[in-house]
Amino acid sequence: xxxxxxxxIKLGGIYSELDTGDYSELNxxxxxxxxxxxxxxTISTINTRNISANRPNGSTPHxxxxxxxxxHSEASIAGxxxxxxQGTPTSTRANFNSTTLGDSLxxxxxxxxxxxxxxxxRPLWTTLGAATSHxxxxxxxxxxxxxxxxxxxxxxxxxxxxxASAASIDVDNIEFCWEFSFYIASGGNKDLRFVLEAxxxxxxxxWNTGGTNFKIYAFTxxxxxxxxxxxxxxxxxxxTTVNQTANSVFSYDAYQTCKITRFTxxxxxxDIDGSTKINGVTDSxxxxxxxxxxxxxxxSGNASTDNRVDWFKTYSQ
Numbered sequence: 001x002x003x004x005x006x007x008x009i010k011l012g013g014i015y016s017e018l019d020t021g022d023y024s025e026l027n028x029x030x031x032x033x034x035x036x037x038x039x040x041x042t043i044s045t046i047n048t049r050n051i052s053a054n055r056p057n058g059s060t061p062h063x064x065x066x067x068x069x070x071x072h073s074e075a076s077i078a079g080x081x082x083x084x085x086q087g088t089p090t091s092t093r094a095n096f097n098s099t100t101l102g103d104s105l106x107x108x109x110x111x112x113x114x115x116x117x118x119x120x121x122r123p124l125w126t127t128l129g130a131a132t133s134h135x136x137x138x139x140x141x142x143x144x145x146x147x148x149x150x151x152x153x154x155x156x157x158x159x160x161x162x163x164a165s166a167a168s169i170d171v172d173n174i175e176f177c178w179e180f181s182f183y184i185a186s187g188g189n190k191d192l193r194f195v196l197e198a199x200x201x202x203x204x205x206x207w208n209t210g211g212t213n214f215k216i217y218a219f220t221x222x223x224x225x226x227x228x229x230x231x232x233x234x235x236x237x238x239x240t241t242v243n244q245t246a247n248s249v250f251s252y253d254a255y256q257t258c259k260i261t262r263f264t265x266x267x268x269x270x271d272i273d274g275s276t277k278i279n280g281v282t283d284s285x286x287x288x289x290x291x292x293x294x295x296x297x298x299x300s301g302n303a304s305t306d307n308r309v310d311w312f313k314t315y316s317q
Contacts, residue, residue, distance in 0.1 A: 001022055001276075003068060004023070018038060040062075069274045080159050081155075081159070081314045087137070089123075089125040089153070090126060090127065091124075093122040094122070095121055117162055125154060125155055127151075132152065139308045139311075141307065142297035142308075143307075146299055148299065151296060153295050153309070167200075176314070177260065177313075179257065179313050181309065182255070182309050183256075184253075189305050190299070192220075192296075193296050197216055202214055202215065214233055217283075228245045228278070230278065245270075257273055266286050268283070295309050
């Protein structure tokens with residue numbers, strides 16, 4: 001368990017996160033702890049793979065609140081794909097080493113995995129259904145549309161490690177993560193959905209067609225009650241709910257981080273700002289190969305419809 005994102009936190013828990021990677025142990029060994037030692041890396045070197053907002057800055061005055069959402073086991077975002085939507089997502093894009101990463105991520109986060117591959121290559125995206133935009137050279141937005149294809153952004157490649165490009169990502173024998181920063185406006189909005197394409201022939205020009213080729217997982221962020229519903233399609237037009245959270249598990253009008261993890265055992269977990277909302281759930285279908293990713297907004301919103309994604313990364317844990 002990582003450090004909570006809000007509310008009361010305990011110094012003993014911060015020590016345990018640094019010492020064992022599990023805040024919930026709350027220093028059950030009874031070690032003497034100082035906030036200064038925790039903040040400057042004396043207990044354990046601070047994992048700078050956390051974005052700057054989620055880790056201590058090392059400067060006085062030290063504050064426990066600097067540890068909100070800190071994850072001592074945060075993995076490198078080198079992985080398979082990383083994007084902060086700098087540049088134009090739908091055309092030729094400069095590599096990270098030319099334009100660097102924004103959103104508190106550093107250029108070093110985009111280079112080097114266990115096999116020496118980097119993700120300096122920015123992925124390309126395509127749109128479907130209109131009402132999409134790229135705002136302030138920073139985030140992608142999905143707005144109001146009556147088009148049956150919805151307002152969508154979709155990757156045109158999957159594995160974007162330099163020198164290791166592949167048509168799909170096989171997550172069968174690795175602990176794999178999908179992570180993104182999202183924003184849902186409270187006024188006049190529609191659901192935001194994150195889609196994992198598990199079929200090699202999921203249509204790219206239309207939505208929810210293709211018969212038995214239409215294989216996806218979809219995580220829907222509800223615009224009214226604040227729950228997250230995990231569904232699967234094994235054929236177009238037919239979806240089954242795998243799991244649904246309680247209401248109010250995320251907030252509106254604020255950026256939050258969603259992290260979805262699939263473990264090698266086939267279990268899945270979903271966290272919002274470090275707080276677990278789905279845990280230990282397995283799916284009987286158990287899709288393991290993914291060919292593309294999408295973000296989309298339900299149709300027929302209004303002028304206030306505003307769903308955003310600020311950055312996106314996929315990596316092995």
